[in-house]
Amino acid sequence: MSYLIAFSIIIIGFLWQVSLDGVQRKVTAKVHRRVGPPWYQAFMDIFKTLSKSSISHGFIYDFGVMMALGGTIATLMFLPFGNIVAFEGLDNFFVIVYLLAVGSLGMAMSASGSGNAWAGIGIMRALTQMLAYEVPFMIVVFGMIHAYGTSSLSELAHVQQMNGILGWHIFTMPLGAIVAFISLLGMLTKVPFDTPIAPAEIASGPMVEYGGKHFGMLILQHEFATLVEVGLFVNLFLGGGNLLEYLIKYFLVYTLVTLIYSVSARFRVENVVTYFYRVPIILSLVQTAIVIFTGLGVNV
Amino acid sequence: MSNKDQIKEINVFEEDLNDTITFWEKIRNIFRGKSLWMLHYCTGCGAVELPPTMTARFDMERLGMGPMATPRQADVLLVTGYLSVKTLRRVIYTYEQMMFPKYLVGFGSCTINGGIYYDSYAVINRLDYYLPVDLYVAGCMPRPEAIMNTFKTLENMITKGEANGWKKYVENYEWYRENQIRSLGEVYVKDEFHE
Numbered sequence: 001m002s003y004l005i006a007f008s009i010i011i012i013g014f015l016w017q018v019s020l021d022g023v024q025r026k027v028t029a030k031v032h033r034r035v036g037p038p039w040y041q042a043f044m045d046i047f048k049t050l051s052k053s054s055i056s057h058g059f060i061y062d063f064g065v066m067m068a069l070g071g072t073i074a075t076l077m078f079l080p081f082g083n084i085v086a087f088e089g090l091d092n093f094f095v096i097v098y099l100l101a102v103g104s105l106g107m108a109m110s111a112s113g114s115g116n117a118w119a120g121i122g123i124m125r126a127l128t129q130m131l132a133y134e135v136p137f138m139i140v141v142f143g144m145i146h147a148y149g150t151s152s153l154s155e156l157a158h159v160q161q162m163n164g165i166l167g168w169h170i171f172t173m174p175l176g177a178i179v180a181f182i183s184l185l186g187m188l189t190k191v192p193f194d195t196p197i198a199p200a201e202i203a204s205g206p207m208v209e210y211g212g213k214h215f216g217m218l219i220l221q222h223e224f225a226t227l228v229e230v231g232l233f234v235n236l237f238l239g240g241g242n243l244l245e246y247l248i249k250y251f252l253v254y255t256l257v258t259l260i261y262s263v264s265a266r267f268r269v270e271n272v273v274t275y276f277y278r279v280p281i282i283l284s285l286v287q288t289a290i291v292i293f294t295g296l297g298v299n300v
Numbered sequence: 301m302s303n304k305d306q307i308k309e310i311n312v313f314e315e316d317l318n319d320t321i322t323f324w325e326k327i328r329n330i331f332r333g334k335s336l337w338m339l340h341y342c343t344g345c346g347a348v349e350l351p352p353t354m355t356a357r358f359d360m361e362r363l364g365m366g367p368m369a370t371p372r373q374a375d376v377l378l379v380t381g382y383l384s385v386k387t388l389r390r391v392i393y394t395y396e397q398m399m400f401p402k403y404l405v406g407f408g409s410c411t412i413n414g415g416i417y418y419d420s421y422a423v424i425n426r427l428d429y430y431l432p433v434d435l436y437v438a439g440c441m442p443r444p445e446a447i448m449n450t451f452k453t454l455e456n457m458i459t460k461g462e463a464n465g466w467k468k469y470v471e472n473y474e475w476y477r478e479n480q481i482r483s484l485g486e487v488y489v490k491d492e493f494h495e
Contacts (some may be wrong), residue, residue: 025361041364043334051328053374053400101394199340199369211372211399 006077006086008223013076015222016247018042027061027255028262029145043295046219049265053211057114061214064110069217072224079231080154082243084231092140096228104130104191107206107218110216113191114209122205125269126196126268133193136284140176141236143288147298153232157240167240168284172297177237179280184257186276191261195269231259247291321461332375333459339374340367341394345380346407346441353444363451371397379433381441382410384422388430389484395431402466403458406433406449408447409440416440420428429479432465433458 022040029036059243060205078099080091108127111119145151148159159170170177186193210218231255234240238249267275290296321329329457342350354360354367367465371394379391388434395404409415414425427433434457437450456461 029359029361032356033357035362036359037364038359041335042363044331048331048375049373051331055399131364199367203369207373208370209368209372215373252316 001087002086005084009079009081009084009086010073013081013221013227014220016250017227017267018046020251021226022222024254024258027258030158030261036221042223046216049216050213051218052212052216054210054214057209059112060113061209064106064108064113064223065210065214065217067106068103068110069101069106069221069224071106072100072228074227075099075103076224080157080240081237082232082241082246083154084243085154086292091153093145093156096232097138100225100228103221107221111206111209115217116209118202118204118208119206121202122196122198122208124203125198128269129186129189129193129195129272130201132273133183136179137183137224137283138277139281139288140173140179143176143284143291144173144236147295148289153235154240156237160173160227161241167299169237169297172299173291174288175283175290176249176297179284179287180233180237181256182276182280184233184253185260186231186272188226188257190257191266192273194266195272198266208279226254230257236266286293301427305403325461329461330478333455333457336375336403336455336458337366337368337373338378339371339394340369341371341378342378343383343391344379344408344410345388346378347445348378349407349441349444350380353447354405358444358448360448360451363448363455365451366459368469370393370398374398375401376403376405378405378407379411379427379431380407382415382417383424383427385424385483386422387464388424388480392431392480392484400466400470403434404431404453404465405454406436406439407442407447412436412438424483430476430483431483432468434463434465 020040022037022039026036026039027039049166055161077086077095078091078095078158086209104126108123133270140180144156146158150156165171191198197207207215209220230250232245234249238253240246241249291298303375306377338451343422352358360366365376371377375398377391377395383391395402406412411427411433412418417423418425423465424430435450437446439446442450454463
């Protein structure tokens with residue numbers, strides 16, 4: 001039964017995220033005062049790439065793509081999707097963070113297997129950026145886990161719902177929410193932090209050698225990774241909720257990300273690291289100190 | 301390296317090479333027509349017409365088109381203007397790196413008959429001796445309206461299964477390669493930065 005639920009989460013998540021991706025392209029177009037593509041454009045792109053031919057650069061190249069897609073889908077299975085939890089008791093923050101790395105590392109392995117120099121530079125930038133955004137995010141979430149004594153995501157979402165809307169962590173831990181939102185921008189590699197995929201300088205970075213089916217699978221991987229990352233933010237700071245509330249919150253967070261990315265310029269990679277290690281890390285340390293020493297912001 | 305080896309490393313759908321169109325191929329063609337990614341590699345003066353086509357006024361993204369930075373991901377190669385022999389070499393490398401199915405659009409009179417460079421020793425006259433062109437845009441240079449119209453036509457051609465330039469290239473590779481070698485000397489150079 002739980003496998004059936006996990007499978008339906010994957011299907012619903014795929015349909016939701018990919019159509020939302022098309023809607024976000026429409027939103028970006030409205031910001032630019034254009035008409036923009038139809039909302040189903042993202043589906044068209046994915047099915048088109050899957051219908052093209054592709055070449056292989058060796059076993060590691062093929063295997064890494066499958067590892068990235070499989071690892072990310074496996075991560076999604078453990079994430080609470082609204083109040084639907086596929087594997088009860090296993091929706092642990094550590095499980096998700098650990099498994100999410102499998103996806104990125106699979107992609108890194110595969111891209112460096114392609115032997116292109118741009119791919120190598122892109123991977124280096126992606127891992128550097130990961131080092132930058134993970135630290136402040138982890139500090140905030142570990143403070144939260146310390147305060148409640150549990151790392152179960154559905155548990156953390158549940159404690160926020162007890163005091164109504166004002167009990168959400170975005171209101172009780174505002175500094176932490178800001179930090180997590182900035183980290184979310186870094187995780188999604190959206191424009192202020194899209195140094196790994198810099199089409200203007202390193203020709204799409206890790207993706208440079210991917211075409212056809214391999215590229216389609218990586219687009220899918222990116223969509224599922226987006227589901228997990230935005231889902232983490234919604235569960236940790238916006239209080240989860242039932243399926244409908246969850247999807248609405250997801251939509252709002254993702255639209256905010258899109259609005260920010262459609263009007264901003266890009267950081268260089270060293271700016272990304274210095275930025276994350278300067279502002280968000282200080283905010284996260286302040287937030288964690290408040291939570292640990294005063295207990296302010298913790299719902300009891 | 302023989303000619304056969306270069307083509308063999310790319311994996312073509314066997315049924316795509318047929319002229320008869322099956323049901324699944326029709327569906328595939330719809331997806332291929334609705335989502336065209338162009339290679340952001342511009343040669344000659346026609347490149348000037350592309351920024352207005354891409355940005356807010358003419359908005360290429362309405363047709364599902366967008367620029368891609370690398371030939372592996374691209375579907376359409378735009379040859380925007382005259383091609384000197386040196387540029388032709390790069391264009392051929394780029395075209396051969398793209399994944400099947402791929403389409404090629406020639407801009408302006410230079411790709412049709414050499415344009416104002418028809419008697420230059422350094423510029424090629426007809427593009428379709430060297431690469432299979434699916435569609436030409438007339439004009440010197442074409443306005444963004446003409447370019448958008450061309451993309452719409454290309455989309456319809458792909459949906460109907462008429463944009464067969466890449467099939468021609470696979471089937472008549474010997475002929476294209478002879479022409480390429482006659483103009484360029486040698487086409488396939490692995491380390492192109494130290495040739």
